[in-house]
Amino acid sequence: MVTQLVAPKRFAEIVVTWEALPDDFRLKDDLVDPLLPSALREILEIAGYILPTMLIASNFSLCATLNGQFIAKS
Numbered sequence: 001m002v003t004q005l006v007a008p009k010r011f012a013e014i015v016v017t018w019e020a021l022p023d024d025f026r027l028k029d030d031l032v033d034p035l036l037p038s039a040l041r042e043i044l045e046i047a048g049y050i051l052p053t054m055l056i057a058s059n060f061s062l063c064a065t066l067n068g069q070f071i072a073k074s
Contacts, residue, residue, distance in 0.1 A: 017065045027072055 044050045063072045 012067075015067050019065065021063060 041050065041056065050056060063070070065071070
């Protein structure tokens with residue numbers, strides 16, 4: 001049996017940019033399954049990261065541009 005060494009594959013670099021959205025930009029209401037935010041909140045609460053004295057916003061979006069493609073997750 002002979003072991004052959006192969007040059008490692010080079011993965012494309014990911015370019016992430018964060019830009020301010022226009023004031024009139026509207027996100028769709030149905031970007032994410034509604035169960036995901038509640039599941040994340042429950043996990044964080046069980047782990048002790050959410051305290052009764054905290055106010056948690058659960059309706060927000062994360063937007064970025066990856067390699068020139070706009071991505072929005074709510």
